[in-house]
Amino acid sequence: DAMVIQNPRYQVTQFGKPVTLSCSQTLNHNVMYWYQQKSSQAPKLLFHYYDKDFNNEADTPDNFQSRRPNTSFCFLDIRSPGLGDAAMYLCATSRPAGGLFTDTQYFGPGTRLTVL
Amino acid sequence: AQRVTQPEKLLSVFKGAPVELKCNYSYSGSPELFWYVQYSRQRLQLLLRHISRESIKGFTADLNKGETSFHLKKPFAQEEDSAMYYCALSGSGTASKLTFGTGTRLQVTL
Numbered sequence: 001d002a003m004v005i006q007n008p009r010y011q012v013t014q015f016g017k018p019v020t021l022s023c024s025q026t027l028n029h030n031v032m033y034w035y036q037q038k039s040s041q042a043p044k045l046l047f048h049y050y051d052k053d054f055n056n057e058a059d060t061p062d063n064f065q066s067r068r069p070n071t072s073f074c075f076l077d078i079r080s081p082g083l084g085d086a087a088m089y090l091c092a093t094s095r096p097a098g099g100l101f102t103d104t105q106y107f108g109p110g111t112r113l114t115v116l
Numbered sequence: 117a118q119r120v121t122q123p124e125k126l127l128s129v130f131k132g133a134p135v136e137l138k139c140n141y142s143y144s145g146s147p148e149l150f151w152y153v154q155y156s157r158q159r160l161q162l163l164l165r166h167i168s169r170e171s172i173k174g175f176t177a178d179l180n181k182g183e184t185s186f187h188l189k190k191p192f193a194q195e196e197d198s199a200m201y202y203c204a205l206s207g208s209g210t211a212s213k214l215t216f217g218t219g220t221r222l223q224v225t226l
Contacts, residue, residue, distance in 0.1 A: 031212055040218065042120070042216040042217055042219065043160075043216045043220055044216075045213060045215075048212070090160065091143045102150075102163050102197070104165075106162065107160040109158075110159070
C-alpha cells in the first residue's frame with residue numbers, strides 16, 4: 001500500500017545532542033510537512049516543502065531544520081534538542097489538485113522524541 | 117490569525133446515543149474546515165471536509181459561518197467511533213496549510 005513511513009517510531013536523545021527524524025513516502029506527493037505535537041496540544045506545523053521549495057513557519061525555532069533530498073524522503077534535524085522539544089513529530093504529505101481547494105494530507109504514524 | 121477551538125477534551129457517550137463534537141474557528145476570510153480522526157494505534161486521517169458535504173461513517177458536519185462553527189455530529193454512536201477527533205482549518209491563500217484544534221477524545225461505552 002502506498003503510504004507515509006516514519007523512522008524510528010521512538011527516538012531517545014540527550015540534551016543538546018543532534019537528532020534526525022526520517023520520513024519517506026510512496027505516494028509521490030509534491031508536498032511534505034512536519035508537525036510537532038506536544039502532549040494534549042494541537043499538531044503545530046513547523047515547515048513544509050512544496051517540491052524543493054522550503055517554507056518555514058514564522059515561529060519555528062532555528063534549532064529545527066529540514067532536508068528533502070528527493071521526492072520520497074524528508075528529514076527533520078534538531079540541532080540541539082532541549083527538554084521542551086520532547087514531543088510527537090508527525091510527517092504528512094499531499095498532492096495539490098491545482099484547484100481552489102485544500103488538498104487532503106496523509107499522515108505518517110509519528111516519531112515520539114524523548115530528550116533526557 | 118486563525119484559530120480552532122475544541123472546548124471538550126473528552127466526550128463520553130453511550131452506544132446508540134447522539135454525538136456532537138464541537139468546533140469553533142476564528143478566521144477573517146473564507147476558511148475550509150476539516151475533521152481528522154485518529155483511532156487507537158492508527159495514524160491521523162481525514163474523516164470529512166465541509167466542501168464535500170457528505171456523510172462519512174454516519175458523521176456529518178455543517179459549516180455555520182454566522183456562528184463560526186463546524187460541529188461534528190452522528191445520530192447513533194457506535195463503539196468503533198471511539199477515537200481522537202481533530203478539527204482543522206485551512207485559510208484562503210494558505211492552501212494546504214492546516215491549523216488544528218487540540219482535539220476531543222470520544223469514548224463510546226456500552
